[in-house]
Amino acid sequence: MKRLASMPVYAKQFEKVFGDVTIDAVGMAIAAFERVIVTAPSPYDYNEQWRPYQDYEAEDFEDDPELAELYAAAKAGVEAHPMSESAKRGREIFFTEKGNCTACHVGANLADEKYHNIGVGMDKDQPDVGRFAVTKDEADMGAFKTPTIRNVALTAPYMHDGSVATLEEVVEWYDKGGHPSKYLSEKIRPLKLSEQDQADLVEFMKACTGPTPTVETSRLPADG
Template sequence: MKSTRFVVAIAAASLTLASSLFAAEKSETVILGDSALTAGIPGEGPLKLEEINQWLAEPKNHQPLGVELPFGLNAAAGQITGLDVNPMTRAKIELGRQLYFDPRLSSDDSISCASCHHPDFGWAFESQFGIGVDGQEGNRNSPVSFNRILSGPQFWDGRAATLEEQAVGPIANPIEMANTHELAVDRLKKIPGYKVQFDKIFDDGVNIDNVGQALATFERAIVTGPAPYDYYEVVRSFEKQFPADELEYLEEDDPELFAKYAEAQKNAAGMSESARRGREIFFSEKGNCTACHAGANFTDELYHNLGVGMDAEEPDLGRHAVTKQDKDRGAFKTPTIRNITQTAPYMHDGSQATLEEVVEWYAKGGHPNPHLSDKMKKLNLTQQDKKDLVNFMKACTGDFPKIEPGRLPE
């Protein structure tokens, strides 16, 4: 029993809520997803200059933070990007939060980052395409802005090399915020609450690069919490090591270890029998899902042609517009499966309204075209298999940190 317990103890250790990275030489280490990082400066109503100055006067708000990922994402700690050049601080997260929800970055005060990537819609939006100033529509669905700390190049086609670059792109896009970087910066300089923050946080005050750094820092703080799937993996580890008739003795033999098993069982309740079957399909050749949706965040961060939209007279060529390589025609970035139930509609063009439609698309092998990914194959799935896959994806949903969307500088 002792040797077996040792193996299971290793698995049980995955219940630890986080795996640290970038903690060395930092004054404090925080777990991303903690609502205290994103809840805003305490108080009600518009942010007054006095409140902002009091916040800025607190030294701990300017200390670089070491970060940990919450349980579920912790296995992807090695994929964290951007903190070496843009360290996180509480003050920078808070400034980014304000900018994210502020429509004054747009030309007519109508559009903010949250207009297309809103916490009420899984940090994406319910419309098929992003909607900008004067109701203008693009031709792509709004990608999610959570778990971006694990992503390098941004947008469906990867045209922005960093999250900082992506963050300022929509400001100058004529069909999004329809502003210019120069005018946006000039406006921020005229808002005392913003100017004092930029001057305190950055050596060179208000400029578009620092706007991007603040926005990116806030977005890196938005991560998904543990999902029923994550806890179920712990349950599976226990049950693989202990036959059913031995588990009943574990409580008596090692109460502390059994308590971890019981906690995982309780939190895995959202993994129904159907979802458990779906998990087996997802991770097997039968479903072939992990050919692209791999790793702790369920994405390879690569670009694939699934045939979506390729039957159009002039299809969106996606990644090809960036690389000019023939192999990238019609290829788009793999989205995460985490919290996908909250982010409909799906695909880069928002053409599929439900997860059931998405599974059907994969089951038929996508739409044939000369550049279809070699990972797309027809799947031999029953109707029950398809339901099970959908239920598994739903069980990959965790909580988001609480966000204060208001409380902007006067």
């Protein structure tokens, strides 16, 4: 804080935007920066866009130029950014009862913005109480916010404590049904997936990776 305030360009910009250099203002500035780091579409996104059209031929849209254009764009997207057959099978498992992942990893970011206890760290003597620390509600004991599956291939290790090293091990964890405890979410149960199913799920998650923008840094301007 001291260092920021001592730099004329920051002092001036903070004054202009927030009124003063405060730790909350620093938080807001960082959040504003993070909000513009938007990932470009992944093979998963191109595949979702294509799905409504997949059973049609170009001829089916001959009489509707607008739809024909949408069809052509979706087709070009999926051809340039294909999802492997394994990833497509993984999508089925992820989105259906078989894997039940979308019970929590759902919506545009494949995350429900809610908190669940999936058992991670519950085998410790003093497990992290998670959301309970904030709400004091026993239902939130050991519950953590569902993370996004977008770009998850780039962000190992996994879970709030980094206790799971790879996506393969994450899937093994779910397959076993997590670690039993009285706080375990009802949505977590042994899945009994085959080895192929598990590999397919991992491939699907990898297909949720899109190009992230490069952040260029340069010298601070002399004054803002």
